[in-house]
Amino acid sequence: MRIRANSRTMPAMSHLITVLGLVALVLGQPAAPATDDAKLWAHYETWVATLPALPPGERVPVADRYAAQLATEGISKEEAARRFERINVLRRASSAREAVYWNASFKSGGGPDAPLQLLQEAVRHLKPGRAIEPGIGRGRNAIWLAGQGWDITGYDIAKDALTATQAAAAKAGVKVTTLEGNHDTFDFGTAQWDMILCAYCFMQADDPRWPVAFARALKPGGIVVFQSSVLTRRSVAELAAIWKDFHILRAEDLDAGMEQNDWAPSRTVPTARLVARKR
Known part of the structure; x- marks a missing residue:
């Protein structure tokens, strides 16, 4: 089909070409x-x-x-x-x-400075031993444990967290062993630890990986101290079923407002607490 241009068709065709050109320009742009x-x-x-x-x-x-x-x-x-x-x-x-x-x-000094209250209560009557903390952060818990006589190791994905921990440990006059690592690849070993501490470290208490890994890594009678924001609410019975190789010493599912979130009190998500001893 051949279109003959005249004074009446030219404006319409010009408008059509302009519109098509703009469409092509937009479609051709990267996201x-x-x-x-x-x-x-x-x-x-x-x-x-x-x-x-x-x-x-x-x-x-x-x-x-x-x-x-x-x-x-x-x-x-x-x-x-x-x-x-x-x-x-x-x-x-x-x-x-x-x-x-x-x-x-x-x-930038992120995170709280005081050690976790649950940790202090959990180890009050325990003999110091070997402990590990995934997601050690600036070392607030590890440094406190070291001051109580514990041999403490911690890992984190953030290198500067480890640097901050060592600086704070030196200032406090205690020794903390730090390693770079992440939850997916870190090897907790076998029968190495008397305590594993998980404090707002992006682990979930209802993740079935951790009871298995921790049962293998802990010495007989070793304990897990776990406090974190939760994604899925679980009853004590449900947690006990997941941690079937452990004796549950303490388990709580707290609504924000009843108990302040230790990491960031302004948060409005529930907080789970768990203390369990390897059978």
Whole structure:
């Protein structure tokens, strides 16, 4: 079919060509959010790598430190807040990104300073022995245990968490062994530990992997001390069935508000507590 152009058809054809051209232009564009996310994360990762660690005892929210950096680049507080909120989403894409995120947190004094109350109550009448803490963070629990005479080892995916732990341990005059590792690959060994402590370390008490691994890793009579935010509410009977190779000494499922979240009191998710002894 041949279209003959005249004074009446030209405007319509011109409009059609313009519309089709715009459609082609839009369809041909790369996905902007993905590109922006990649650039945003690369910028954040570079910033974290050069971020100086605060001295033990000092604390500044990571969001504030990041906003201060962005301000030097001409970025508004509102845009800085939006970017940090997006970073909180992007970090969950991989354990490597989580490590970057937590490096920034522990360089900035993130997390509480006092040892876990449940831990203090659980070991009150125990003879000190060998203990391990997955997700050691800045070492608040490990350093307290070392001061009580425990031989304590901890691991974390964040290298700067280990650096912060060692700095705090040196200041306290105690010894803590630190290792870089993650939950999926760390070997807890066989009959090595008198206690395993899991304090807000991104393990779930109802994950069937941990009762099996911990039963193998603990010495006879060894205990597990577990406190964390929960994803799925479980009854004591359900937890007892999952931890069937353990004698349950204490099990609680607490609604936020009844008991403060030890890691971040402002959180509104339930907190689970579990103390169990290997049979």
